[in-house]
Amino acid sequence: MNVFADWIAKLHSTFIEQARWKLLVEGFRNTLVITVFALVIGVVIGSVIAIIKFFAEENKALKPLAAIGNFYVTTIRGIPVVVLLLIFYFVIMKSANGVITGIVTFGINSGAYMAEVVRSGIEAVDRGQMEAARSLGMSRMQAMRKVIMPQAIKNILPAIGNEMIALLKETSVAGYVAVQDLTRAGNLIRNNTYDAFNPLMVVALVYLIVVVLMTRLLGVFERRLRKSDKR
């Protein structure tokens, strides 16, 4: 009983005094903002590169663009995200605030991985689908939009889920450039209170809960997309 009362008192002094819990709330908000916007940027960049590469196989005019895409993927995948973050914060976007820098950095980083994910999703669609669409008079672009992409999305959704989870956790390094994200908030509280256990446990728990929720949400999407598979 005594142990329990002590723990409650400890929690109070760690989180309630000086309203330190607000740091966690703000940090959590920043983490979510960075993750969501970076994911959107990543999906857009990844899809554009994958589609350009797909069309470049037939259309020579797109070859230079595809080459640029390849260069981007190779370069970004070869640089650790913390280094990338430091470069963006201290060199490229010196005047921007940390959250914006985080969104751009993680978005560009994630785009490189998404490009490969989306490309494999497109290539997994049977070749006959494109042929059938073309034989009905659709242009390559129309066929892409109506026939190939809807099927590709179903293929890549699990991989995008993985990427989303990885991205959420990756953003925990944003503290390197003074972004007040969830991890940094917990660390600040640890620093101020000399209580390491409770703040770090709370931070870990929050990440875990968000990941579980994301996984659930993805399951719902996948089931919905799978309705055409029922026999």
Add this chain to the structure above:
Amino acid sequence: MISVKQLCKQFGDQEVLRGIDLEVEKGEVICVIGPSGSGKSTFLRCLNLLERPNSGHIWLDGEDLMDPKIDLDRHRTKMGMVFQQFNLFPHMTVMQNLTVAPVMVLKKSRQEAEATAQALLDRVGLGDRADDYPAQLSGGQKQRVAIVRALCMDPEVMLFDEPTSALDPEMVGEVLDVMKELAKAGMTMVVVTHEMGFAREVANRVIFIDEGIVMEDAPPAEFFGNPKSERLKGFLSKVL
């Protein structure tokens, strides 16, 4: 209606088609037979330029499809194609499969496209399957839907690439029946097939392609009754 001259196609250094000539009149049913690897499927796929021929000419209604300035997408709407593997769009219902191209390409209204599709579905005996997904259909039903999908574009010619080869034997008949009806209704058809019975009964002319050229081109009675080339005699003795 279709006129093919000296059509050649190579994959790498392998010559698949070595100068095919063919004339197809309006309303004719042409069956193309030949051993596997003879180039007959490639020939059919070249007709609507799913494969790009290396040389030669294909005239459809007097326009040369090999002319680089031609609007291929518009020409493909005049040629319906039915594939061995059906190639229905699995993420769409039967009705969506049938209406997506008429609405998108021919700019028909949704109601008009659906009315046409429903009427054609009724004709092939699948009027009650409009809201099903392809995965819920049998092979024969899928292929009938695929035929209807091509017909919904109101094509001038129908191309069939071994339409019954991927079907269980008991489903071959239902697909052939639809094709026979189509032929009776006056549709111009080019059919790559192994169904000799169908060729004998329905075709106006049967064509034997081997080693990338047309070896024999004759009405079915003569084609099967009195084959001229030794290759065809050998082939027929194996399949009949």
